[in-house]
Amino acid sequence: MSKLLVFGIDGLGYDNALQHFRQYMPNLNRIARENYCKRIELDVAISPRNWVRIFSGRDLEWYNLYVKRVRDDVWRLIKVNELGVRFIWDEFPGLVVINAPVVIPPVCKNTDFRPVQYGLPFTWFEAWRELNGIRRSTLQAIRQGRSVIAVTTVVDRMLHITGNERVIRRLLIELDEVVRQVVERSRERGFDFIIVSDHGMRRISGESKGQIVPRHDMPYIRTVVKAIHEHSNDALYISSIRRDVNSHLDVYRVIRQTLLNS
Ligand SMILES: [Zn+2]
Numbered sequence: 001m002s003k004l005l006v007f008g009i010d011g012l013g014y015d016n017a018l019q020h021f022r023q024y025m026p027n028l029n030r031i032a033r034e035n036y037c038k039r040i041e042l043d044v045a046i047s048p049r050n051w052v053r054i055f056s057g058r059d060l061e062w063y064n065l066y067v068k069r070v071r072d073d074v075w076r077l078i079k080v081n082e083l084g085v086r087f088i089w090d091e092f093p094g095l096v097v098i099n100a101p102v103v104i105p106p107v108c109k110n111t112d113f114r115p116v117q118y119g120l121p122f123t124w125f126e127a128w129r130e131l132n133g134i135r136r137s138t139l140q141a142i143r144q145g146r147s148v149i150a151v152t153t154v155v156d157r158m159l160h161i162t163g164n165e166r167v168i169r170r171l172l173i174e175l176d177e178v179v180r181q182v183v184e185r186s187r188e189r190g191f192d193f194i195i196v197s198d199h200g201m202r203r204i205s206g207e208s209k210g211q212i213v214p215r216h217d218m219p220y221i222r223t224v225v226k227a228i229h230e231h232s233n234d235a236l237y238i239s240s241i242r243r244d245v246n247s248h249l250d251v252y253r254v255i256r257q258t259l260l261n262s
Pocket residue numbers: 010011046047048156198199
């Protein structure tokens with residue numbers, strides 16, 4: 001039975017992908033037309049919580065931040081085992097997992113990919129490094145005939161702090177080419193595929209440049225203090241598997257069923 005490629009695109013909503021920015025993503029739009037495509041309407045647009053839904057089938061109502069309070073104004077990063085859920089990669093230990101952002105830094109398994117800047121790429125160079133590292137490691141897993149989950153965070157991170165149309169265009173054209181390559185290579189090898197996002201992004205500022213600063217308590221992590229886009233409630237789902245999907249929990253069920261059959 002089929003192996004599976006899950007390609008996650010943090011922050012690429014249905015409306016941006018298929019309407020507002022469609023001219024920058026011709027390959028993704030063609031793939032959407034030729035396969036099952038759905039606009040998933042969300043109740044919450046919270047990145048880590050929605051990725052946990054997609055990769056564990058569980059909804060952690062409390063999980064809105066990657067950080068946990070230690071005392072007063074002292075915080076630290078949450079570790080993946082503190083979430084108390086069994087992820088899809090715990091059930092299928094042979095899965096290749098590249099940059100799954102259920103925590104910071106994102107989860108990697110059976111790969112030599114390492115997250116760029118804790119999974120928070122905010123500059124063009126960091127985004128380019130993440131995207132190309134993910135491309136390389138995903139294509140390697142496909143060549144080896146292994147089911148693979150890969151997630152890029154570049155759209156969420158970069159759109160938070162830019163409204164510059166040239167930067168957005170360059171980023172999405174680069175991403176579109178990565179999508180084309182991983183989908184085509186996986187199809188040639190008989191894989192099924194799922195493209196999924198955790199939420200969309202919508203413009204909230206007329207300015208073109210936002211601002212990030214190092215966190216006061218964890219200076220190796222930068223945080224957005226002036227946002228140009230914020231999260232929106234439209235997630236994107238495209239798949240070669242023609243099963244009806246209406247929520248992120250449905251996406252989890254399709255992933256699990258496909259891996260059970262593979
Ligand atoms: Zn996100």
